[in-house]
Amino acid sequence: xxxxxxxxxxxxxxxxxxxxxxxxxxxxxxxxxxxxxxxxxxxxxxxxxxxxxxxxxxxxxxxxxxxxxxxxxxxxxxxxxxxxxxxxxxxxxxxxxxxxxxxxxxxxxxxxxx
Amino acid sequence: xxxxxxxxxxxxxxxxxxxxxxxxxxxxxxxxxxxxxxxxxxxxxxxxxxxxxxxxxxxxxxxxxxxxxxxxxxxxxxxxxxxxxxxxxxxxxxxxxxxxxxxxxxxxxxxxxxx
Numbered sequence: 001x002x003x004x005x006x007x008x009x010x011x012x013x014x015x016x017x018x019x020x021x022x023x024x025x026x027x028x029x030x031x032x033x034x035x036x037x038x039x040x041x042x043x044x045x046x047x048x049x050x051x052x053x054x055x056x057x058x059x060x061x062x063x064x065x066x067x068x069x070x071x072x073x074x075x076x077x078x079x080x081x082x083x084x085x086x087x088x089x090x091x092x093x094x095x096x097x098x099x100x101x102x103x104x105x106x107x108x109x110x111x112x113x114x
Numbered sequence: 115x116x117x118x119x120x121x122x123x124x125x126x127x128x129x130x131x132x133x134x135x136x137x138x139x140x141x142x143x144x145x146x147x148x149x150x151x152x153x154x155x156x157x158x159x160x161x162x163x164x165x166x167x168x169x170x171x172x173x174x175x176x177x178x179x180x181x182x183x184x185x186x187x188x189x190x191x192x193x194x195x196x197x198x199x200x201x202x203x204x205x206x207x208x209x210x211x212x213x214x215x216x217x218x219x220x221x222x223x224x225x226x227x228x229x
Contacts, residue, residue, distance in 0.1 A: 034216050044219040093157045105157035
């Protein structure tokens with residue numbers, strides 16, 4: 001069964017609105033989760049590391065005020081794209097650690113900003 | 115984490131074995147080799163990982179050379195559903211075998227399985 005639940009799977013929004021994406025760890029407690037972004041025909045790029053109970057760590061070039069991350073519990077991390085614009089349209093994916101040294105990805109969220 | 119190098123694309127006939135190579139010549143002693151694949155518009159799927167020994171599970175086999183500088187992922191009987199981008203990743207892990215650090219992706223290999 002699924003180890004990581006991510007939703008929504010697809011969202012379309014108007015420019016200027018905010019969108020929240022949820023990533024849930026179903027089978028284990030995750031002190032750390034990761035958020036990736038993937039543009040068409042490109043590989044996955046790490047955006048930020050979500051830390052339970054503390055501030056997220058952002059990769060160079062990722063605006064922390066635009067991509068708000070909240071990791072309030074050991075099973076849930078959220079990524080909020082604030083004031084979304086068309087250039088934010090992308091595929092957003094979370095990564096969660098699991099047992100046996102294996103990490104699992106969510107199914108991804110495709111964001112389309114009009 | 116060590117850099118990995120993979121061919122950009124490969125073809126395979128359905129029913130045949132698909133052998134996907136990965137070079138990781140600078141891998142350190144406690145870096146594992148992980149393989150994930152991504153089918154179009156989906157999140158990457160874990161396939162297999164290993165440190166030194168060859169590994170096999172229900173999806174694939176992983177062959178790691180003795181010097182650990184390269185490895186090969188083997189899909190024994192490729193199907194059309196195996197068409198995907200395959201990523202080879204070297205990642206540091208601790209002696210206890212647990213590591214929840216980030217995964218760094220290269221460009222991967224686009225495997226196309228044809229009838």
